Amino acid sequence: MSGTERVLSGIQPTAGSFQLGNYLGAVRHWVSLQDTHDAFYMIVDLHSITVEQDPVELRANTLLAYAQLLAAGIDSDRATLFIQSQVPEHAQLGWVMQCITGFGEASRMTQFKDKSSRGGTDHASVGLFTYPILQAADILLYQADGVPVGEDQRQHLELTRDLAQRFNTRYGKTFTVPKPLIVKDTAKILDLQDPTSKMSKSLPTGAVFLLDEPRVITKKLKSAVTDSETEVRFDPVNKPGVSNLLTILATFTDRDVEQVAADYDGRGYGALKGDTAEAVVEFAGPFAERVRELESDPAELHRLMSAGSAKARVIAAQTLALTYDQLGLVAAEF
Ligand code: AQP
Secondary structure (H helix, E strand, C coil), X not given: CCCCCEEEEEECCCCCCCEHHHHHHHHHHHHHHHHHCEEEEEECHHHHCCCCCCHHXXXXXXXXXXXXXXXXXXXXXXXXXXXXXXXXXXXXXXXXXXXXXXXXXXXXXXXXXXXXXXXXXXXXXXXXXXXXXXXXXXXXXXXXXXXXXXXXXXXHHHHHHHHHHHHHHHHCCCCCCCEEECCCCCCCCECCCCCCCECCCCCHHHCCECCCCHHHHHHHHHCCCCCCCCCCCCCCCCCHHHHHHHHHHHHHCCXXXXXXXXXXXXXXXXXXHHHHHHHHHHHHHHHHHHHHHHHCCHHHHHHHHHHHHHHHHHHHHHHHHHHHHHHCCCCCCC
16 A cells, blocks of 8 residues: 655665564564555665675675565565666766765764774775765655664764755755654664674674574574673663564564563573574574575566566656756756
8 A cells, every 4th residue: 555655765685685683673664664655665786886796696686685575575566666776866866966965974974984994994985985875865866755764874864864955955945855764663683793783794693694594593593692691681781682682582573572581580591592593483484485486486576676666767767857957957858
């Protein structure tokens, strides 16, 4: 069902599988949002190339990401599900947005600082630096009213809002200024080996991948870093590792996290880890099976992708034409 408010979100094809955080913090909510909103979801392959990708893997991962979104419950009839690079207006509006962004303003984005520090700022690409500006273009192209954001994306959405307002003030009303969509129970899932940082596809040692074999998932959860105490308590500040496991278990079993914590009173970390692994495997097993089924028909996946991108492009082209016109760029008459 299409509602009146439009939402937009995206995921990078940076690995062969989504990790637990991508699902619990984002994709799971996208599935519910398609019931109440006019939903646009995309595989942001242009964002993924801000760090070097192997072309063969990127192609395979893009197809797999699409299959995973379908397997998770995104309905390509209800939501517009598409590939960013198949809609050239993203890169075109991205350039316009770069031209109205201050260098200092872009320099304040903390995610660039985090991600570039992994390999040293000198080795980071300019694309990684301007990533949030392309993200602004992604959102503004579709005149999205709301963007479901986790804490890590809040600063980028603020930049998007500033850029939309700046453009509208300078050149006349062109863009909808998007609002953050606060989704209830948006969990931030932490790295299992370093529970002070978030779980990430690109940090595989501490990540649980949904398409991993059940025994790998179980092993990773059972060896999650906790602390030297024995008491199971939900306390994200002092017990991030234990609280992370509680969050994962509570979300998969649809229960309140405090209630789950109470169940493990006096039972120790081993029981918590075992049950969390079981709950994740119970979801991941059938999920992986659905993905394999979808993957076995690549022609159908390509057909769905192209249809989604064509649908998205109709709106993107309208917004870009309006933007160019407002800027004073002369339209061709061919
Ligand atoms: N650990 C997490 N907890 C909650 N939400 C998360 N997301 C990612 N990690 C967590 C959310 O997943 C959506 C898609 O993410 P993305 O692929 O576009 O980029 P990302 O945030 O950079 O995800 P990764 O897994 O960490 O990828 P890499 O390693 O490639 O950078 C987003 O909505 C994000 O908030």
